[in-house]
Amino acid sequence: MTEPAAVDPREASARLLRDLRTSPDGLSAREARRRLEVHGPNELPKRSARGWPAALLRQLVHPLALLLWAAAALAWVSGTAEIAVAIVVVVLLNAVLAFWQEERAEHAVEALGEYVALQSMVRRESTTGPFPAAELVPGDVVVLSEGDRVPADARLLSGAVEIDASMLTGESNPVERAADLPDAAERVIDSAVLVFSGTTCTGGTAEAVVHATGKATELGRIAALSATVRLAESPLERQVRRVAWLIAAVSAAAAAAFLPLGVLAGLSWTQAFLFAIGLLVANVPEGLLPTITLALAAGVRDMARSGALVERLSAVETLGSTTVICTDKTGTLTQNRMRVTEARAGTGASAAGPDLLRALARCSTADLDAVSGDPMELALLEFAASGNVSLSRQQRTSDQARLYGFDPHLRRMTTVDREDGRLVAHTKGAPEEIVRRATSCVDERGQVFPLGPHEHEAVVRALKEMADDGLRVLAVARRRLTSVPERRDDAESRLELLGLVGLLDPPRREVPGAVDHCHGAGVLVHVVTGDNGRTAAAIARQVGIRAERVVDGPELEAMTEAELDALLTGGAEIVFSRSTPESKLRIADALHHCGHIVAMTGDGVNDAPALRRADLGVAMGASGTDVAREAATAVLTDDNFATIVAGIRQGRRTYDNVRKFVLYIFAHAVPEVLPFLLFALAGGAIPLPLTVLQILAIDLGTETLPALALGREPAEPGLMTKPPHRRTDHVINRRLLLRAWVIMGLPSATLVLIAFFAVLITAGWQPWQPLPSPITAQATTASFCAIVACQIGTAFAARADRALLRDIGVGTNRLLLLGIAFELAVTAAVVFTPGLQDVFGTAPPPWWVFALMLPFPVLVWSADELYRARDRRAHCRRPRRTTSA
Structure with missing residues (x-):
C-alpha cells in the first residue's frame, strides 16, 4: 500500500478514508507496523538532555560570582584562608540553588506526555481491541466512549460525543462533536467533526479515523512552541548582571590606575600592591549576592503563605x-462553578413559576446528593432545590417512563415522567431548538397562553437580554401525554414553554x-x-x-x-x-x-x-x-x-527592600575606599587607616545581618498607589548612588577619618613619622568601629525611601534591631578578643573614642533625612506617571 499523502481532515469522511489509504474496518496489522516505522511512535518528542556540568558552570561564572571568586582569591592572598573558604561556600550554594531552579523550569514539555492516552480501543482488520496508544498510526480507526482520553488527532466517522477540550481551547463547557454535523468553524480546533489528542470524552460514543499522531498533532504543535520559547529574564536578573559587571570594571580600573599612582606618590611596590588589594576588596560587595538571594527567598516564603508558589x-x-x-x-x-443567576417564565417575564422548577428537578441525570454528573445539571438541581423542589435520584428514576438523553445533533434532552398520575414529557436544551418546537407558553402563575408573534417576540427579547449579560441560556418546556411515545419526536413536539434559565460561573x-x-x-x-x-x-x-x-x-x-x-x-x-x-x-x-x-x-x-x-x-x-x-x-x-x-504587593515590597539593602551596602563603599585613597595620595605620610581583613570583617560580618533584616522591612505606606516600575528602571539608579555615596557615604567617611586622626594626634603622631604598632592598631580599630557606628545610622536611613521614619516606626523591624545587636557583638569580639585581635590587627582604642562615636549614627541618619525631606517636597510637585504613558 502506498504511503498516504498530506490530507485535509475536514474533508468528507469517504474522501479522507481514501486519502489515508484506509477503510472503516481499519488497517491490516502488517500495514500498521509499516506506518509505525515511517511515522514513528505516537509520542511527543523528548527534550534532549542538557549537560548539567555546563549549566552549573554558567552559575559559577555569573558576574557577581566572578567578583566573589576574586574576593576569595584576595582573602587567600591576604593570608585569611577561613574567609576565603567562607566566600567559596557562598558562591557554591548560590550556584547550586540557581541551577536547581533553572532545571525545574525546563520540564514543561515532558509533562505534555502525560496527556497522551496509554491504551485505546482500535479496529484493525475488522477486529476491535485494546492497543497501546503509542502504536497508533494515521489511518487507524479508534472507538471512543465516555471517559476515554482521545489518543491522537482524528476525524469522526460515525456517532456523536461530548468532548472536554478545555486543556486545548480554554473553554470551560464541553463541546459537541458528531460525524454528520456541519463543519463551518473558522478554526480547525473548533471543527465539529474533529477530536484532538489529549482531550477527554465526557459522553457519547463514536468511531474516528486517525489523521495525525505524535508531533504532528495539535498537542505536538504546542509542545514544539513550548520547547522553542525561551524563559524571560527578570528585570532584577538583568540589572544584577549589569551592576556586577559595572562594579568589576570600576574596581579593576581603580586598582590598575592607583597602583602606579601610589608608587609615584612615594609608596613602595609592596605598599602599592597592598593598597590595590584593599581597593579591590573595598569595592567588591561580597555580601550582595547572598543577601539578594536570601531576601528573594524570604519573599518566596511570604508569597507561599498567600497561596502563590x-x-x-x-x-x-x-x-x-x-x-x-x-x-x-x-x-x-x-x-469555576456554574450557578443559575436568572430564571424567567415562558412568556419572557422576569419571574419563573413552580412548573419550571419541577421540570428542572425531573429532567436530569445528575445526582445532587452524591454531587455527581454534569456541572450544569448540578447547578440546575441546586436551583430547583433552592425553591423547595427536589427529588432523590432513586425517586426520579422510578418515576421515569422514558429517557431521551442529550443529543448533540438535536441539542436537547427529554424525560417522560409519571407525575400525579399523569404522563408529562419534560424537555430542556438550546433555546432556539426548544422555542421552535413550542406552540404555547406558561406564565409565572402557571397559566398557558398560545405562543403567538407577540409572545414569541417577548421571548426572543428576553433571550437577547440574558445573553448580553453573559449568561448561558437554556429553555425548558413540557408536554402532557396520554401514553408513552414510541418516537422521540412525539415527546418533543407541540411543547409548552415553561421558561428560560440563565447560568453563569459567578465571579x-x-x-x-x-x-x-x-x-x-x-x-x-x-x-x-x-x-x-x-x-x-x-x-x-x-x-x-x-x-x-x-x-x-x-x-x-x-x-x-x-x-x-x-x-x-x-x-x-x-x-x-x-x-x-x-x-x-x-x-x-x-x-x-x-x-x-x-x-x-x-x-x-x-x-x-x-x-x-x-x-x-x-x-x-x-x-x-x-x-x-x-x-x-x-x-x-x-x-x-x-x-x-x-x-504584586509582596513583589513590590521585595523590590523596594532589595533597593534598601543595596543602598545600605553601597553606602559603606565610600568610608572603606576613601581611607585607601588618602593613604595612596599621601605617599606614606599617614599610615593605612584600615586593613584588608578589617574590610572583609565589615563586608561579611558586621554588615550582613542588618542587610538581611532590611530585606524583611515592612512595606512603606502607599505601596499599592504607586505606578509600577518600568522595564527601563534600574534597582541601582542615580538617586540611590547619590544617597549611598554622597548623602550618607561622604559624611560616614569624614566621621571615620575624624576618629582615625583623633587617635593618631592624641598619640603624638606627625606625618612621615612611624608610630609604634599598638598605636597604629588602635587607630585602624577606631576607623573600623567608626564604620560600624555609621552603619547603624545608614541602616535606619535605608529603611525609608521617601517616607518619614516615624511613619514607619523605629521598632517595627525587630530583625533589624537584632541585626544591629549582632553587629555590635561581632565588633566587640573583633576588638576585645585576643585571638581575633591577632587575626584582624585590632587593639582597643581609648574609652573617649567610643564616646566620640555615639552621635555618629544620628549624624549619618540626619543627613539622609534632610535630603529625603527635600526630595519629598519635589516629588509631590511632579505629575503622576501612568502605565499607558
Whole structure:
C-alpha cells in the first residue's frame, strides 16, 4: 500500500478514508507496523538532555560570582584562608540553588506526555481491541466512549460525543462533536467533526479515523512552541548582571590606575600592591549576592503563605514590577462553578413559576446528593432545590417512563415522567431548538397562553437580554401525554414553554477589590480566554475590568504587528476571546515588545507557550494541568486572581527592600575606599587607616545581618498607589548612588577619618613619622568601629525611601534591631578578643573614642533625612506617571 499523502481532515469522511489509504474496518496489522516505522511512535518528542556540568558552570561564572571568586582569591592572598573558604561556600550554594531552579523550569514539555492516552480501543482488520496508544498510526480507526482520553488527532466517522477540550481551547463547557454535523468553524480546533489528542470524552460514543499522531498533532504543535520559547529574564536578573559587571570594571580600573599612582606618590611596590588589594576588596560587595538571594527567598516564603508558589526566586521581583496582567476567566476571575443567576417564565417575564422548577428537578441525570454528573445539571438541581423542589435520584428514576438523553445533533434532552398520575414529557436544551418546537407558553402563575408573534417576540427579547449579560441560556418546556411515545419526536413536539434559565460561573467575591487595587497601582488587566467574548466581557465588567473592547481570535489573527502594538499601548483594557496558543503567545510577545512586564495566567496545555514567554507565567494549582504548572514560574494554589494582586504587593515590597539593602551596602563603599585613597595620595605620610581583613570583617560580618533584616522591612505606606516600575528602571539608579555615596557615604567617611586622626594626634603622631604598632592598631580599630557606628545610622536611613521614619516606626523591624545587636557583638569580639585581635590587627582604642562615636549614627541618619525631606517636597510637585504613558 502506498504511503498516504498530506490530507485535509475536514474533508468528507469517504474522501479522507481514501486519502489515508484506509477503510472503516481499519488497517491490516502488517500495514500498521509499516506506518509505525515511517511515522514513528505516537509520542511527543523528548527534550534532549542538557549537560548539567555546563549549566552549573554558567552559575559559577555569573558576574557577581566572578567578583566573589576574586574576593576569595584576595582573602587567600591576604593570608585569611577561613574567609576565603567562607566566600567559596557562598558562591557554591548560590550556584547550586540557581541551577536547581533553572532545571525545574525546563520540564514543561515532558509533562505534555502525560496527556497522551496509554491504551485505546482500535479496529484493525475488522477486529476491535485494546492497543497501546503509542502504536497508533494515521489511518487507524479508534472507538471512543465516555471517559476515554482521545489518543491522537482524528476525524469522526460515525456517532456523536461530548468532548472536554478545555486543556486545548480554554473553554470551560464541553463541546459537541458528531460525524454528520456541519463543519463551518473558522478554526480547525473548533471543527465539529474533529477530536484532538489529549482531550477527554465526557459522553457519547463514536468511531474516528486517525489523521495525525505524535508531533504532528495539535498537542505536538504546542509542545514544539513550548520547547522553542525561551524563559524571560527578570528585570532584577538583568540589572544584577549589569551592576556586577559595572562594579568589576570600576574596581579593576581603580586598582590598575592607583597602583602606579601610589608608587609615584612615594609608596613602595609592596605598599602599592597592598593598597590595590584593599581597593579591590573595598569595592567588591561580597555580601550582595547572598543577601539578594536570601531576601528573594524570604519573599518566596511570604508569597507561599498567600497561596502563590514560585519556582524562580527572581519571579518575586518580576511580579512586583508587573505592568500588565493577562488573566484567564474561568476559575481565576470566577469560581469555576456554574450557578443559575436568572430564571424567567415562558412568556419572557422576569419571574419563573413552580412548573419550571419541577421540570428542572425531573429532567436530569445528575445526582445532587452524591454531587455527581454534569456541572450544569448540578447547578440546575441546586436551583430547583433552592425553591423547595427536589427529588432523590432513586425517586426520579422510578418515576421515569422514558429517557431521551442529550443529543448533540438535536441539542436537547427529554424525560417522560409519571407525575400525579399523569404522563408529562419534560424537555430542556438550546433555546432556539426548544422555542421552535413550542406552540404555547406558561406564565409565572402557571397559566398557558398560545405562543403567538407577540409572545414569541417577548421571548426572543428576553433571550437577547440574558445573553448580553453573559449568561448561558437554556429553555425548558413540557408536554402532557396520554401514553408513552414510541418516537422521540412525539415527546418533543407541540411543547409548552415553561421558561428560560440563565447560568453563569459567578465571579469570586474578592476579585473586584483586587482589580481595584490593580488599577490603583497602575496595572492594566486584560482578559485572554478561550471562552465566548460576550460572556467574558460581561464577567470582566462585573469584577471591575473596564473591557473597552472585545477582540476575538480571527480579528486578532488579521491584525498586523503595528495594529496590535497600537491596541496594546492605547491604555484600554481588552478582552481577547477564542484565543489559540499562537494568539496568546503573540499577545505576550507584543506586550513584551512594547516595554511591558507581563504576568500571564493559564491552566491548560494551550497556555504553556505563553506562560513560558511571559515575564511571569502564573498557573492554576487547583484546576490547572501539569503542563501549565511546569511551564509557569508561579502557581496559585487557590486559582484566585486576588492572590496575584497579593503577590504584586509582596513583589513590590521585595523590590523596594532589595533597593534598601543595596543602598545600605553601597553606602559603606565610600568610608572603606576613601581611607585607601588618602593613604595612596599621601605617599606614606599617614599610615593605612584600615586593613584588608578589617574590610572583609565589615563586608561579611558586621554588615550582613542588618542587610538581611532590611530585606524583611515592612512595606512603606502607599505601596499599592504607586505606578509600577518600568522595564527601563534600574534597582541601582542615580538617586540611590547619590544617597549611598554622597548623602550618607561622604559624611560616614569624614566621621571615620575624624576618629582615625583623633587617635593618631592624641598619640603624638606627625606625618612621615612611624608610630609604634599598638598605636597604629588602635587607630585602624577606631576607623573600623567608626564604620560600624555609621552603619547603624545608614541602616535606619535605608529603611525609608521617601517616607518619614516615624511613619514607619523605629521598632517595627525587630530583625533589624537584632541585626544591629549582632553587629555590635561581632565588633566587640573583633576588638576585645585576643585571638581575633591577632587575626584582624585590632587593639582597643581609648574609652573617649567610643564616646566620640555615639552621635555618629544620628549624624549619618540626619543627613539622609534632610535630603529625603527635600526630595519629598519635589516629588509631590511632579505629575503622576501612568502605565499607558
